[in-house]
Amino acid sequence: MNTKAPSESLAADLAVVRQYLDQAEQPRALSSTEQSDYKRQIVELMAQKNAKLVAHYYTDPVLQELAEASGGFVGDSLEMARFGKECDAGILVVAGVRFMGESAKILSPDKKVLMPTLEATCSLDIACPIDEFAPFCDAHPERTVVVYANTSAAVKARADWVVTSSIAVDVVEHLMAQGEKVLWAPDRHLGAYIEKTTGADMLLWDAACIVHEEFKARGLRDMKAMYPEAAVLAHPESPAGVLELADFVGSTTQIIKAAQTVPQKQVIVATDQGIFHKLRQLAPDKELIVAPTAGNDATCRSCASCPWMGMNTLPAMLESLQHESNEIHVAEELAVKAMVPLQRMLNFASEQRLKVQGKA
């Protein structure tokens, strides 16, 4: 694998993440009466303000239900970006992590984008700061820069392409067909998976998702022995050893589709537990099992559950809507630059969809 560790500071990055999470406040559990009250107020305010809620599959099921019940949307980051751009709301409330709010703002500059919290970030975004990433790109001018959506607006603005996990392999295959070599950032597991799948010449940044990094091949092997008939569905941010044991590797949306279509009744899932809400709705006949996490080198404090996604709560959402606070701003010059690789992905995705429909 053609891996370049841009910083010998991955351990330091993880230490920053751990320190941050240790200090972060845990959301208080709400009673069902409190939940109903918050939901009613949020729905009323969204109607008054022509706002739509866009939520990621990893957020609290309560928020996913609220998004769907109020005419908003639940999906992966590509679908969230597309919905936010295409809907006619004046305000988008993005329940997810900060880069999702930034992507929504870049693609919809005329909409006001609010988030329940601006503290919700991502270990991949943290571990790929622009002041380290830009010189890395400058040192490899012969490579096409492809970055994962889980990056800051500044990193996106430095890229040729932005991709989500649902489309990353297709984009790199497309680039490879044109004889291009790729510089990939930031997730090293996803990068290695794309490299292995496509055979492309890739130089990889060295960062990881703290949630998916926790899935362990040894534990999964033991679990497969307990459930020999089960299908294993894994997100490509998981380590290579886990992916090698998987029957299917794909994005959150692709995992949901796979759970519905695989013949096995038991399904072991290696991604954030938030996805189980949608899985239970769409694959009710399947026995869903969380893939094993952690071990002696565990770094998460809520394994298989993203702590930043967990910061999206009903009280925080209500407060943001009431005061139109936690607004996402992206400097215009940066937004214009970041829009180019983001729009390139959306155009590519539309062309792919047309091709697929043409084949159907």
Ligand code: SF4
């Ligand atoms: S689950 Fe991982 S990749 Fe997704 S937001 Fe959380 S830390 Fe980032």
